[in-house]
Amino acid sequence: MRAGFDHYYMSTKVAMVTGSNKGVGLAVVRALCKQWQGDVYLTARDVDRGQEAIESLASEGLKPLFHQLDINDLNSIKTAAAFFKGKYGGVDILINNAAIAFKVADTTPVAVQAEVTLQTNFFASRDVLTHFLPLIKPGGRVVNVSSFVGPRTLNKCSLELQQRFRSDDITEDELVGLMQRFVDKAKKGELKQDGWPEMPYGVSKLGLTTLSMILARHLSKKRPHDGILLNACCPGWVRTDMTGERAAKSPDEGAVTPAYLALLPPETTEPHGKFVSDKKVQLW
Numbered sequence: 327m328r329a330g331f332d333h334y335y336m337s338t339k340v341a342m343v344t345g346s347n348k349g350v351g352l353a354v355v356r357a358l359c360k361q362w363q364g365d366v367y368l369t370a371r372d373v374d375r376g377q378e379a380i381e382s383l384a385s386e387g388l389k390p391l392f393h394q395l396d397i398n399d400l401n402s403i404k405t406a407a408a409f410f411k412g413k414y415g416g417v418d419i420l421i422n423n424a425a426i427a428f429k430v431a432d433t434t435p436v437a438v439q440a441e442v443t444l445q446t447n448f449f450a451s452r453d454v455l456t457h458f459l460p461l462i463k464p465g466g467r468v469v470n471v472s473s474f475v476g477p478r479t480l481n482k483c484s485l486e487l488q489q490r491f492r493s494d495d496i497t498e499d500e501l502v503g504l505m506q507r508f509v510d511k512a513k514k515g516e517l518k519q520d521g522w523p524e525m526p527y528g529v530s531k532l533g534l535t536t537l538s539m540i541l542a543r544h545l546s547k548k549r550p551h552d553g554i555l556l557n558a559c560c561p562g563w564v565r566t567d568m569t570g571e572r573a574a575k576s577p578d579e580g581a582v583t584p585a586y587l588a589l590l591p592p593e594t595t596e597p598h599g600k601f602v603s604d605k606k607v608q609l610w
């Protein structure tokens with residue numbers, strides 16, 4: 327009896343969305359629940375906010391499941407990864423959506439904004455990828471929710487930095503070093519001399535997009551026959567707590583491109599390792 331029960335979960339498809347108690351992440355969970363056959367996990371760092379979100383989707387007749395996940399807490403990441411490995415034997419769809427942004431009017435010093443923003447949006451998102459990529463099943467889809475601010479920020483970096491971010495041979499270690507260098511230079515007040523714009527959020531997303539390209543190349547090399555597609559995307563300018571009411575898209579409209587990438591049909595070979603906006607591959 328027990329073996330049959332385990333077999334059921336091992337063969338059930340499963341999706342997981344980080345930071346999905348509100349905003350774009352919540353809308354992605356809604357889209358997956360509507361468009362996909364499988365267990366869809368809404369995750370949140372705060373259990374109460376997560377449960378409230380689960381209840382709001384339940385009132386729409388949808389049935390997402392919940393798991394706690396604070397991407398800034400390595401134990402929380404490891405616990406979630408062990409849960410999905412133990413219950414489902416891995417993950418079919420991972421949407422790395424959680425992020426923070428200081429408001430434009432915020433007067434917090436750029437050094438603090440740099441450290442705090444890169445910690446969540448780049449370093450913690452990378453920790454999620456480090457622990458979850460080995461769990462992605464053949465045919466899996468990985469979507470990193472980045473931003474159109476990434477390419478804008480890239481174009482404001484020195485030519486030397488632009489060349490490294492755009493190169494095909496940049497390694498994960500080199501990228502991590504560059505992101506740390508940004509934080510260090512921000513603390514010393516030396517961003518401009520070192521070729522960086524004072525745009526912590528943009529640099530964090532530039533880092534996440536570059537990381538996506540690096541990890542896609544790794545997957546192609548190490549698991550060439552597994553058909554996994556990994557991409558970064560921009561949801562567009564979306565009305566959420568991050569941006570406010572003036573933005574152009576509703577959260578459901580913002581979920582369209584992440585859900586499209588998550589649901590690329592089996593046997594599809596591209597896009598892979600790209601930055602995608604409005605369902606189209608963008609120049610990098």
Ligand code: NDP
Nearest residue numbers: 345349350371396397398423424425473563564566567568
């Ligand atoms: P919101 O601020 O509405 O939502 C962000 C979500 O991330 C919240 O659920 C938040 O949880 C969660 N989060 C933050 N830190 C952590 C953490 N340490 N662990 C787990 N969850 C965390 O933002 P959006 O929905 O607008 O943003 C979603 C994604 O889209 C982000 O990656 C953002 O950068 C990107 N994006 C958004 C754009 C827009 O116009 N809105 C434009 C371009 C990109 P909590 O409620 O607990 O704070």
